[in-house]
Amino acid sequence: MKEGPDIAQIGALIGDPARANMLAALTGGKALTATELAAVGGITLQTASAHLSKLEAGGLLLPRKQGRHRYFTLADETVARLIESMMGFAASRGHLRHQPGPKEPALRKARICYDHLAGDYGVRMLDSLVAKGAIDAVGDGLALTAQGEETFQCIGINVADLKASRRPLCRSCLDWSERRAHLAGSLGKALLSNFFDKGWARRTAGSRSVIFSPEGERQFLALFPVETPVAV
Template identity: 55%
Template sequence: MKDGPNIIGIAALIGDHARAEVLTALMSGMALTATELADIAGVTKQTISAHLAKLVDAGLLAVEAQGRHRYFRLADDDVAQLLESLMNVAFRTGAVRLRSSPREPALRKARVCYDHLAGELGVLVYERLLAHGAFIPDADGLRLTGAGSAMIKAIGVDTAAAAGTRRAFCRTCLDWSERRHHLAGALGDALLARFEEIGWAKRSLDSRVVAFSDAGEQDLRLWLA
């Protein structure tokens, strides 16, 4: 059968080594320049320009000009969700890097998954909120209960503002390292932003690691208790 969208072109774009490195790097949620992405992918500036043009044309990346620089980021949440799903399949089938990064333990503990918290602590947040009755199943994924809203507002998150965005408000995302779910969507984004705002955690500038201070992790666990 030849019905429906053709995935061959998108699969070929993602399957290239340099472009896969670019897409993975942009899962940090940060916008990066072509020069930065060339260094990450290990190719020349001329080569990365051709790769980036293809990714933008395909709708996988968005680009924004600021002064003399052009910044590239993932086009939207759908692209991030696709990449996280591919990471899960790769991890499950044993397609891991031959050399583990020194950051590997830190990545497994807490990292950015596009714009929300993943890793051990991301899973902890979702599972403890679930245990407190914060969510119930919904046609669109999850619905925040009154108890959940009160608990999340207690740390200063504006749930109404998060719910007012055009994207999915509250959904789960399968965590590749924990093989359990963490919280995604606009609410997951708002929670991670709040963790940073109140000083519990800080994103690394050169990786996807989210570093919680000892006091910040203690406060996180107390909030979830």
């Protein structure tokens, strides 16, 4: 009867509220210390330490020692994708938080998903790129077009550098709030970094949400116009 890999183990790892909160926080892409993660999980440092050991042993987290701090990050982009896909699934089944909270709208508008832009703005950006022919969409798959290569060069993104890395250039990532795809992969990362560098947007302290400056928002919306929504 027991067939295939053991999903119960990682299910159980994610299944604890404190651990789930930690993982969700780390999906923001920033490395966090044990103390910070304890606060996120709403538990004491000792308890957090035990949880972090388990997550590390399970291959979900990667610790990095730096002086007397221990910074934790998600082990891998695949972990981030698993968490996001579970969030999407949870949202579709109505497994929402008890109180939506005031930060929810900001989170739905624009947030970090591991290292790229998600939320309404993330989906909008991908729609616009597909509409203008910079990215080719077939089914779930995304591919950069020759025209797109020029476009990104103009924005200030060196596509050749990105191609050199082993990581896929374009990847579609399902957005839990919009239930549509946004752009992940090294290109998605490069775009978000680009926005930060230009001062169009900034990350927030204790949250995954991304705040655009008024000017940055204007530029962003101008750069990624949407006529009619593109089905994905």
